[in-house]
Amino acid sequence: MRTYWDFHSAGKLLFGSGVLKQLPVELKRNGYTRPLIITDRNIVQAGLLERLKLALGDSAKHLRVFDEGEAEPSLKAAQLAREAANETAPDVIIGLGGGSNLDLAKITALLHCHRGQPADYFGFDQVPGSVTPLICIPTTAGTGSEVSHAAVLTDTESGLKVSTLSAHLRPSLALVDPALTETCPARVTAESGMDALTHAIEAYTCRLPLEMKEDDDVMMPYPGKNPVSDAFAEKAIRLVARHLVRAVKHPSDTMAREGMALAATLAGLAFSNGAVAVVHALEYPMGVALHCSHGQGNGLLLPYVMRFNKPARLEEFASIADFLGCDIEGVSREEAAELGIRAVEKLKETVGIPRGIRDIGGKDTQLEGFADKSHQISRLMNINPIQPSKDDLLSILKAAF
Numbered sequence: 001m002r003t004y005w006d007f008h009s010a011g012k013l014l015f016g017s018g019v020l021k022q023l024p025v026e027l028k029r030n031g032y033t034r035p036l037i038i039t040d041r042n043i044v045q046a047g048l049l050e051r052l053k054l055a056l057g058d059s060a061k062h063l064r065v066f067d068e069g070e071a072e073p074s075l076k077a078a079q080l081a082r083e084a085a086n087e088t089a090p091d092v093i094i095g096l097g098g099g100s101n102l103d104l105a106k107i108t109a110l111l112h113c114h115r116g117q118p119a120d121y122f123g124f125d126q127v128p129g130s131v132t133p134l135i136c137i138p139t140t141a142g143t144g145s146e147v148s149h150a151a152v153l154t155d156t157e158s159g160l161k162v163s164t165l166s167a168h169l170r171p172s173l174a175l176v177d178p179a180l181t182e183t184c185p186a187r188v189t190a191e192s193g194m195d196a197l198t199h200a201i202e203a204y205t206c207r208l209p210l211e212m213k214e215d216d217d218v219m220m221p222y223p224g225k226n227p228v229s230d231a232f233a234e235k236a237i238r239l240v241a242r243h244l245v246r247a248v249k250h251p252s253d254t255m256a257r258e259g260m261a262l263a264a265t266l267a268g269l270a271f272s273n274g275a276v277a278v279v280h281a282l283e284y285p286m287g288v289a290l291h292c293s294h295g296q297g298n299g300l301l302l303p304y305v306m307r308f309n310k311p312a313r314l315e316e317f318a319s320i321a322d323f324l325g326c327d328i329e330g331v332s333r334e335e336a337a338e339l340g341i342r343a344v345e346k347l348k349e350t351v352g353i354p355r356g357i358r359d360i361g362g363k364d365t366q367l368e369g370f371a372d373k374s375h376q377i378s379r380l381m382n383i384n385p386i387q388p389s390k391d392d393l394l395s396i397l398k399a400a401f
């Protein structure tokens with residue numbers, strides 16, 4: 001049984017519209033002279049690399065750019081990015097983009113420093129020490145990768161998402177400039193925003209460190225909720241409720257973009273110190289098989305998993321209803337929890353997340369395989385408030401079909 005908790009973040013967090021301008025100051029302060037940017041062509045096309053170069057001024061001439069990042073990056077993309085790092089010998093790696101590019105930057109910093117193959121480091125705590133200094137600049141408001149200890153790749157052969165989880169993967173600097181999210185297509189805003197909500201809700205409702213068994217603790221990348229992760233999760237849920245729809249429908253609304261950027265970073269701090277759980281476990285195989293984005297898959301599954309977890313976390317789900325703005329005055333905790341789940345269903349529909357698995361091209365014959373693969377991700381099963389059997393997972397997927 002664990003009787004303590006701890007809390008970790010990026011080495012430094014800079015937050016605010018226009019804060020990109022601080023990048024040259026940070027590079028100079030740390031003596032970095034050979035940055036390698038990891039990004040993708042959409043980000044270049046959206047003019048965000050140009051904005052970064054403008055911010056750097058003269059020193060932009062030392063920049064090296066790898067722009068072959070991709071959504072939900074594959075092992076192949078990791079291979080290409082590490083080759084770019086080998087050629088350019090950077091002293092700092094800068095991820096610019098959504099969670100996909102940030103994760104690719106993390107893996108590049110890892111492989112550039114420690115060599116080997118991505119698979120050598122899969123799982124928890126396999127990274128032997130600090131990696132090449134890493135700066136993460138998110139352009140979506142969703143994953144929280146800029147502050148998290150996680151990097152996710154897609155193994156197209158096994159049909160699984162593969163995670164590398166290590167304290168050494170928390171960036172030395174997270175530079176969060178909400179203005180960079182204004183070019184996000186509405187769909188990316190909606191899906192990444194639902195990912196942030198999923199992080200916050202899973203972090204708020206997962207198990208407590210105290211509820212973990214001794215031998216669970218040995219391999220726990222997700223230690224369970226604590227008062228700090230709860231505070232950040234609560235704030236993130238309130239911010240998503242207030243700002244997500246507006247950010248989707250009014251892309252240049254500065255306040256909505258700032259609210260969502262903060263929500264995503266806080267939710268990243270919450271889940272990477274607390275946990276994500278069964279929503280993420282079910283999304284991993286489903287996302288690879290159906291080629292849906294991480295945020296779309298999570299957003300689709302979230303209310304179904306909430307309903308499954310509700311009996312074990314009535315108090316927390318009732319609070320979540322309150323954070324989401326539901327009127328829970330005078331209703332039972334059970335009813336309040338249900339109101340919260342309905343509010344998530346409504347939000348999901350309003351921002352255009354499909355209702356069920358069949359709507360994104362899934363076949364009922366695939367569900368058993370998804371349940372099987374999800375059930376093997378023990379770190380996400382153990383930390384869920386109810387330990388699901390394979391049949392439980394299948395029932396959730398059938399409800400979500």
Ligand SMILES: NC(=O)c1ccc[n+]([C@@H]2O[C@H](COP(=O)([O-])OP(=O)(O)OC[C@H]3O[C@@H](n4cnc5c(N)ncnc54)[C@H](O)[C@@H]3O)[C@@H](O)[C@H]2O)c1
Pocket residue numbers: 040041042043046070071072073097098099100101103139140141142143144145148149150151152161180181182183184185188191192195294295
């Ligand atoms: N490391 C973590 O802690 C963590 C947490 C959750 C998810 N993830 C991973 O993050 C990935 C998803 O990241 P995401 O939801 O941020 O989306 P993404 O990075 O996959 O981006 C989606 C698309 O939007 C484009 N895009 C991003 N920002 C843009 C902008 N400002 N303007 C125009 N286009 C833009 C990208 O080029 C891409 O084509 C998945 O691979 C998921 O597994 C990681």
Ligand SMILES: [Zn+2]
Pocket residue numbers: 143195198199280294298
């Ligand atoms: Zn996620």
